[in-house]
Every structure is written in C-alpha cells, then in structure tokens.
Amino acid sequence: xxxxxxxxxxxxxxxxxxxxxxxxxxxxxxxxxxxxxxxxxxxxxxxxxxxxxxxxxxxxxxxxxxxxxxxxxxxxxxxxxxxxxxxxxxxxxxxxxxxxxxxxxxxxxxxxxxxxxxxxxxxxxxxxxxxxxxxxxxxxxxxxxxxxxxxxxxxxxxxxxxxxxxxxxxxxxxxxxxxxxxxxxxxxxxxxxxxxxxxxxxxxxxxxxxxxxxxxxxxxxxxxxxxxxxxxxxxxxxxxxxxxxxxxxxxxxxxxxxxxxxxxxxxxxxxxxxxxxxxxxxxxxxxxxxxxxxxxxxxxxxxxxxxxxxxxxxxxx
Amino acid sequence: xxxxxxxxxxxxxxxxxxxxxxxxxxxxxxxxxxxxxxxxxxxxxxxxxxxxxxxxxxxxxxxxxxxxxxxxxxxxxxxxxxxxxxxxxxxxxxxxxxxxxxxxxxxxxxxxxxxxxxxxxxxxxxxxxxxxxxxxxxxxxxxxxxxxxxxxxxxxxxxxxxxxxxxxxxxxxxxxxxxxxxxxxxxxxxxxxxxxxxxxxxxxxxxxxxxxxxxxxxxxxxxxxxxxxxxxxxxxxxxxxxxxxxxxxxxxxxxxxxxxxxxxxxxxxxxx
Numbered sequence: 001x002x003x004x005x006x007x008x009x010x011x012x013x014x015x016x017x018x019x020x021x022x023x024x025x026x027x028x029x030x031x032x033x034x035x036x037x038x039x040x041x042x043x044x045x046x047x048x049x050x051x052x053x054x055x056x057x058x059x060x061x062x063x064x065x066x067x068x069x070x071x072x073x074x075x076x077x078x079x080x081x082x083x084x085x086x087x088x089x090x091x092x093x094x095x096x097x098x099x100x101x102x103x104x105x106x107x108x109x110x111x112x113x114x115x116x117x118x119x120x121x122x123x124x125x126x127x128x129x130x131x132x133x134x135x136x137x138x139x140x141x142x143x144x145x146x147x148x149x150x151x152x153x154x155x156x157x158x159x160x161x162x163x164x165x166x167x168x169x170x171x172x173x174x175x176x177x178x179x180x181x182x183x184x185x186x187x188x189x190x191x192x193x194x195x196x197x198x199x200x201x202x203x204x205x206x207x208x209x210x211x212x213x214x215x216x217x218x219x220x221x222x223x224x225x226x227x228x229x230x231x232x233x234x235x236x237x238x239x240x241x242x243x244x245x246x247x248x249x250x251x252x253x254x255x256x257x258x259x260x261x262x263x264x265x266x267x268x269x270x271x272x273x274x275x276x277x278x279x280x281x282x283x284x285x286x287x288x289x290x291x292x293x294x295x296x297x298x299x300x301x302x303x304x305x306x307x308x309x310x311x312x313x314x315x316x317x
Numbered sequence: 318x319x320x321x322x323x324x325x326x327x328x329x330x331x332x333x334x335x336x337x338x339x340x341x342x343x344x345x346x347x348x349x350x351x352x353x354x355x356x357x358x359x360x361x362x363x364x365x366x367x368x369x370x371x372x373x374x375x376x377x378x379x380x381x382x383x384x385x386x387x388x389x390x391x392x393x394x395x396x397x398x399x400x401x402x403x404x405x406x407x408x409x410x411x412x413x414x415x416x417x418x419x420x421x422x423x424x425x426x427x428x429x430x431x432x433x434x435x436x437x438x439x440x441x442x443x444x445x446x447x448x449x450x451x452x453x454x455x456x457x458x459x460x461x462x463x464x465x466x467x468x469x470x471x472x473x474x475x476x477x478x479x480x481x482x483x484x485x486x487x488x489x490x491x492x493x494x495x496x497x498x499x500x501x502x503x504x505x506x507x508x509x510x511x512x513x514x515x516x517x518x519x520x521x522x523x524x525x526x527x528x529x530x531x532x533x534x535x536x537x538x539x540x541x542x543x544x545x546x547x548x549x550x551x552x553x554x555x556x557x558x559x560x561x562x563x564x565x566x567x568x569x570x571x572x573x574x575x576x577x578x579x580x581x582x583x584x585x586x587x588x589x
Binding site: 074113 | 355423587
C-alpha cells in the first residue's frame with residue numbers, strides 16, 4: 001500500500017504566541033479514511049489547511065499524493081478536494097453556478113463544467129434547487145453542495161473539515177452515505193470531526209489530536225476498547241432497588257458495574273447480546289428498571305481518559 | 318443517492334499559464350458581476366449616494382462657492398465623477414473582506430488557480446460597475462444643468478481615464494480589504510483615506526480658497542490631479558494644460574498599480 005497523505009512534525013504558531021500545531025504527524029494509506037478527532041482548537045482545521053496548501057507550516061513537512069504541500073503546492077491543489085466549515089460556497093450564486101465556477105477554475109471547458117455540475121447536482125439530490133441562490137438552501141443542502149464542489153474533478157484525495165457539524169441527523173446520515181460511496185470508489189478521505197460516533201462509522205483509522213499534537217492513534221475498535229466503552233444506564237425507582245440490582249452483576253459481569261444513586265451503569269463490550277443478557281438477569285430476579293439508556297462513548301469520554309480533562313465541544317473553532 | 322454513479326471526470330483544457338490566469342480572472346469577474354445583478358439593492362444604494370452629492374453641492378452649497386470661468390455645475394460635475402468612482406472603491410475592500418470572512422477565499426486558495434485571479438476579478442468587476450455609475454451620474458448631471466463644454470469625444474476620453482484611474486486606485490482598497498479583520502472594519506477603514514483625498518481637493522471648491530498648507534496638499538494630491546484632468550477634458554480649463562493633468566493622472570495610476578498590486582497579492586498569499 002502507498003501513502004496518499006503523509007505528515008511529519010508539523011508545527012504552526014499564530015501571532016507568535018498561540019501554538020496551533022505542535023508536531024502533528026500521521027500517514028493515511030491510499031483508499032482509506034482517516035478520522036482526525038479532537039475538540040475545538042485542537043489543531044484539526046490548521047492541519048487540514050496545511051495539507052490543502054492554504055497555510056504554510058513553520059516546520060515539519062507533508063506530502064499529498066507524493067507531492068510536497070509547500071514546494072509543489074499547485075500540483076497538490078489539482079489532485080485534492082476540500083469541503084467543510086471553512087471552505088464555503090458562494091451564497092449569491094445558484095448551486096449550478098457554484099459548481100460550474102469551480103469546474104472552470106479547474107480549467108474545464110464551459111461545456112464540461114456545466115455537464116459535471118448537472119451530474120453532481122443530480123447525484124446529490126440538488127437538481128430541483130439547482131437554479132436557486134445557495135443562500136436559500138438548508139444547512140444540509142449547503143453542505144452537500146459544498147462536498148459536490150470538492151468533487152468536481154474527482155480528486156483522489158478528499159479533505160472534509162467537520163462535514164456534519166451543525167447538521168440534523170438525516171442530513172448527517174446523507175453525508176455519511178456520500179463519504180462511504182466515495183471510499184467504495186477508491187477515494188482517500190481525511191475527515192475532521194468532534195464526534196467519536198462519526199469517526200467510528202466512517203474511519204479506518206483515527207488520530208486523536210489535542211493542543212496541536214497527536215495523543216492517540218489506532219483503529220476505531222482499538223481506541224474504543226482502550227479509551228471508552230458503551231454503557232447501559234438502568235434507572236430504578238430508588239437507591240435500594242438499584243443496589244439490589246447491582247448485586248446481580250457484581251460477580252458475574254465482565255466489567256464491574258457502577259452504582260450512581262438510583263442508576264446502575266453497566267459497561268457493555270459485547271454488543272446487543274450482552275444487553276439482552278443483562279435484561280434477562282433482571283427479569284429472572286423479578287426486577288424491572290424504570291428507565292433504560294444505552295450510551296455510546298463520546299469524544300468527551302475518550303478525552304477524559306486520555307487527558308484527564310473534559311473536551312470543550314462547540315460549533316466553531 | 319447511491320443508485321446514481323458519480324460523474325465521469327472531465328479533462329481540463331490545456332492552456333498556457335497566461336491563458337489559465339486570464340480564464341480564472343474571467344470566471345471570478347463573472348461571479349462578482351452576478352452578485353451585483355442579484356443584489357440590486359446594493360447597486361441601488363451605491364448609486365443613491367453620488368446622486369445626493371450632486372444635489373447637495375448643486376443646490377445647497379453651490380450658491381456660496383465662486384468658480385472662475387465656468388458655472389458651478391460645470392465645475393462640480395468632474396469632481397463628482399471622480400468622487401463617486403473613488404467612493405465606489407470601498408466595495409472592493411468590503412467585497413474581498415467578505416469573501417475572506419465567509420471562507421470563499423479559503424476555497425479559492427485550495428484550487429489550482431492563479432493567485433492574482435481573485436483580486437483582478439474583484440477590481441475588474443468593480444470597474445465594470447463604475448461604468449454604470451459614470452453613465453448614471455452623467456444623466457443626473459445633465460438633468461441639473463451640466464453641459465459638456467468641449468466635445469463628446471473628449472468626454473469619452475475623460476470617461477475612460479477615470480475608469481482606469483479608479484481601477485488602479487481600487488488596488489489600494491484590495492490591500493485594505495485583505496488586511497481588515499472583518500468586512501465592517503474594511504468599510505470603515507476606507508473613510509479616513511477617502512475623505513481627505515476627495516474633500517481636500519479641487520473636486521468641489523477651488524484650492525485658492527484654502528489656507529496655504531492645505532492648498533499645497535490640495536493642489537498636488539492625485540485626486541485633484543484626476544479632477545483637473547477631467548475638468549480640462551470636459552470644459553477646456555482651468556488653463557489650457559489639460560495634457561499635463563492627463564499625463565499626471567496616468568502616472569499616478571501607474572504608481573498605484575506598481576505599489577499596490579504586489580502588496581495585495583502578497584497579502585492574499587499569506588492571509589488567514
């Protein structure tokens with residue numbers, strides 16, 4: 001396998017003070033998805049900006065498709081697509097005009113640019129809105145247009161900077177579907193996200209960044225196994241009932257249950273069958289919880305276990 | 318969504334570096350002009366201001382200002398032309414600052430396009446808009462009694478000279494727009510530059526009426542020079558050395574370009 005993206009020891013300081021990148025380095029194999037996971041201000045966007053040639057690092061180097069992002073910047077630009085919170089579409093242009101403009105800036109003929117624009121609009125379910133200024137689009141539509149704009153020349157490497165931040169669940173699923181399609185067609189994707197769930201679903205590998213440095217790296221499964229776990233929260237009518245239920249699991253459960261007031265927290269590491277087993281145990285003992293929640297580990301949990309402090313999540317960097 | 322395959326990639330047209338830059342510049346210019354057409358209120362309000370200045374000076378201040386050798390309206394209109402076009406340069410800085418703020422420049426910078434295209438696209442589309450403003454102010458001028466004292470030919474020379482002068486001057490504002498922290502600031506930063514240049518000039522009153530120190534500035538600064546050239550071309554005065562003022566205007570235009578195009582492109586490369 002060859003590397004589509006390589007970065008080594010990237011540093012970047014803004015205004016002489018703020019250390020945005022402090023030695024970030026990783027490798028993304030061709031045709032795989034890397035999830036760059038981290039809270040606000042961790043350096044995700046700065047990393048993407050260096051890799052997409054819009055920001056020159058203070059030190060370190062990076063190559064995309066084997067080309068140096070500083071020395072061969074213009075060649076790199078011809079083979080990448082960028083979409084996300086910082087690379088926008090023009091609000092005054094229609095969806096079709098936006099895509100055609102990008103095509104023409106890739107030196108496509110007007111005719112080719114129009115054809116590609118129409119095909120992309122159809123692919124992204126935007127044909128009906130094609131002739132409306134993009135400022136009338138919903139958040140999900142704008143994001144799809146944004147991704148479409150990054151795909152005009154079918155780049156082998158695609159950068160998605162927080163592609164689903166601020167989207168409703170349906171739009172988020174639609175964006176995920178798009179990414180999965182692209183990867184199935186051989187595109188290499190680097191996506192930044194604040195959501196462990198998103199990285200888990202899409203990424204082959206996850207790099208966790210904090211304060212401009214890589215603090216953990218691995219497949220979603222390894223990271224989750226070491227850093228966070230799914231938890232089944234069982235609520236009971238009172239503390240007495242909860243502690244009675246807790247006794248059922250103390251010796252027999254793979255990981256120790258946690259009693260928090262009238263809530264019993266059961267770690268789940270073997271999927272739905274283990275949840276069913278828990279419920280069966282309660283049923284056999286004649287106990288019934290009043291509430292039940294299955295909690296996926298969040299970036300916050302991962303962060304807490306890696307750094308001992310909570311991640312500061314939000315919409316903007 | 319999954320049932321439809323992604324479009325086949327199209328092959329880029331093989332072009333020389335210069336042809337690519339020209340293509341990029343045309344594409345960006347077109348994009349800016351579409352915005353002007355699509356937000357007509359912006360165009361409307363940028364036209365209202367020069368019209369108000371015409372009416373203000375023609376009817377409010379004009380009676381109190383003595384001009385040698387010609388009626389005040391004929392003296393005034395060349396000044397209004399220059400002022401309107403230069404005030405229009407504010408949209409160059411605001412437009413670029415907005416593109417920066419909204420992340421459009423970030424997208425442009427990630428594309429394999431000419432680094433200067435976004436800036437030329439902006440300044441050229443603003444020059445196109447200025448043609449519209451020039452025509453509008455001419456019509457308004459005629460309505461309030463302005464007449465060309467020379468010939469249509471010389472009026473058109475003045476027209477072209479001012480469009481060129483404003484185009485070159487707008488590069489100052491391209492640099493400002495890329496240096497401002499946001500579009501509001503970019504708009505505000507323009508006025509400390511525009512007010513002294515347009516008002517401490519020969520645009521509205523003869524420099525003779527000013528105190529000596531101010532008079533020296535008013536007589537030598539570029540806006541006065543462009544106004545004098547315009548006045549000479551349209552009215553055949555002051556004096557007969559119109560050619561001198563036209564040449565001086567061209568020299569100032571060249572200075573703006575030579576200094577501010579590299580500065581703006583340098584700023585564009587490292588902005589953000």
